[in-house]
Amino acid sequence: MSRFRDELWRVVDGVYGRILVHPFLTGLTDGTLPREVFRHFVVQETHFLPDYARALAACGVRATSPAAVQRFAADCARTVEVEHSLHVELLAAFGLDQDDARRIGAAPTTVGYASYLLRVCHLGTFPEALGAIVPCYWIYARVGEALLEQSSPDPLYAWWIETYGGEHYQETVAGVLDLLDEVAATLPEADRARLCEHALTTARYEWLFWDAAWRRESWPI
Numbered sequence: 001m002s003r004f005r006d007e008l009w010r011v012v013d014g015v016y017g018r019i020l021v022h023p024f025l026t027g028l029t030d031g032t033l034p035r036e037v038f039r040h041f042v043v044q045e046t047h048f049l050p051d052y053a054r055a056l057a058a059c060g061v062r063a064t065s066p067a068a069v070q071r072f073a074a075d076c077a078r079t080v081e082v083e084h085s086l087h088v089e090l091l092a093a094f095g096l097d098q099d100d101a102r103r104i105g106a107a108p109t110t111v112g113y114a115s116y117l118l119r120v121c122h123l124g125t126f127p128e129a130l131g132a133i134v135p136c137y138w139i140y141a142r143v144g145e146a147l148l149e150q151s152s153p154d155p156l157y158a159w160w161i162e163t164y165g166g167e168h169y170q171e172t173v174a175g176v177l178d179l180l181d182e183v184a185a186t187l188p189e190a191d192r193a194r195l196c197e198h199a200l201t202t203a204r205y206e207w208l209f210w211d212a213a214w215r216r217e218s219w220p221i
């Protein structure tokens with residue numbers, strides 16, 4: 001039986017293909033990614049992840065079943081405990097702390113992506129929120145899985161890859177994809193289409209986030 005997740009993946013697959021060949025990601029696995037580019041990425045993650053956790057909490061508020069409320073509450077906590085902590089430790093490896101990250105500030109793409117997620121997850125319907133949030137989980141899981149096959153000669157990059165390619169993160173994502181299939185089975189076609197539109201936008205933002213780090217994007221004025 002065909003699953004909605006397969007239909008959704010077809011929508012984002014082209015973007016995912018572009019992500020995998022982006023020099024940021026190929027540089028992670030062959031170890032050639034300049035450390036200052038990775039540092040820029042890590043700083044931006046410490047800005048993005050608290051808003052991402054807030055968006056997950058908002059998905060929990062929107063959720064239409066107790067199991068879904070519990071899932072998003074747990075994923076919100078996991079994002080702070082595991083992902084944000086990882087990036088704070090990576091900051092420390094660069095001799096930076098969260099005050100330094102605050103002083104450096106959020107780049108335009110970080111502000112744009114976080115704002116989009118927060119808007120859809122707060123103001124949209126539950127299926128819209130799901131459409132916006134799922135690529136954040138899924139693209140990282142697919143990227144982590146793909147990169148784990150090669151890992152990296154750079155221990156900092158290998159650490160990052162192991163977090164997203166590791167079993168714990170993969171299980172988290174499998175759970176949200178089961179939920180996606182369950183919810184989509186109850187939706188009319190127009191709602192599924194809207195869900196896919198949000199997913200395409202956030203998949204594009206995922207590409208943009210890596211590209212912005214690669215360019216070490218900052219405010220031009």
Ligand SMILES: Cc1ncc(CN)c(N)n1
Nearest residue numbers: 048083136137140206209
């Ligand atoms: C930009 C971004 N998107 C998604 C993830 C995975 N939660 C992340 N850490 N950063």
